[in-house]
Amino acid sequence: MENLHDKRKVYEKSQLIESEIKQNPIEQFRDWFLEASENPNISEANAMAVSTVEEDGCPRTRMVLLKEYTFEGFIFYTNYDSRKGKSIENTHKACLHFFWPNLERQIIIKANLERIAENLSDGYFHSRPKGSQLGAVVSPQSQEIPNKEYLEQKLKQLEKEYENSEIPRPENWGGYIAKPYEIEFWQGRPNRLHDRIIYQLIDDLDWKISRLAP
Template sequence: MDLSNYRKTYEKRTLLESDVPENPMQLFQTWFYEADENDGVDEANAMSVSTIGLDGYPKTRVVLLKEYTYEGFIFYTNYDSEKGRAILANPKVCLSFFWPNMERQIIIKGEAEVLAENLSDGYFESRPLGSKLGAIVSPQSEVIPSREYLEECLQVLEQKYEGKEVPRPAHWGGFLVRPQSIEFWQGRPNRLHDRLRYTLTEDYDWRLERLAP
């Protein structure tokens, strides 16, 4: 199928150096709030997480951002999954948010570290019962015999923990991605898009640069 004629004109907004703060996390928060309030964005916190696997190949998957602070970006996963093992072996990751209805994209490069256990415990405790049990029952990324196998394992766990607290399994928890660079992309006419990149310096200041589209 020839897609060469698929084109869209971007002309909703601009992104100028004079309009952005010194700290990229402030700009991220502004853009995130605007995306979250936009009716055309279903899940503003959905982001692509790219890693380098143990086989040397890159892989990207969509994960939900659960928290962001001035330290970085937090998401949760199974540490024994393909994604978890890849991050533990090579913590350099890339996060990407794309909000096409707003003609905006954010690309974050950084290093991931295992989140403190008390923070993972706190988030796990806030999850619905089904999500807690799902985190225990699913050997994420492993080959399983059938869908029925998963459902049978879930039934066993439901009986085991009926009326009881479900503890967070050791193989499940959060990652904190500390950003080294954050690029903001705003679509513009004639493919002359605005690209502003913040890079963390050795003095822990942010350097702002404009990139050619």
């Protein structure tokens, strides 16, 4: 069909060296995340790929929006009965992936996942625009639906129903916190000799820092 052999870029914008990194990977994440957020060429720095392993043993990846990060972990919101929700309820694990091409950087995070407290999901749900709240109520995420009109009709009905009242958060919609146990920071370099620094959690307290070959 098409040969892409010559499609390649030289990565040369920056470097990642031990003397300049943070000892805590969340602080390192914050440095890189702030840089990405402030970059006018990156429109959604908080968009990340989330991979989960499904029952056939194959990982499946989709984008979600990171909504908060703390020293404890990374929070995103979704439907607990979705495909990703089902995988997470089975495995309690996921891999989060950020790629910011303009900075020639990727971050790979392996984590244990838990649902966040219901009151926190309530708080976030009600902070969303009303249309997105209704979207979450209307959409049986990842289920087969008969057609597009099915959602549009349900939306119209609910718009009327909740015109003057608060929309209750669906029980199956809420946040997950991904508590990291391994975080790799990757900075593209010339000659494909990229910088890779990996933090691995030891004893639930300290992070071991190592350099990986590119």
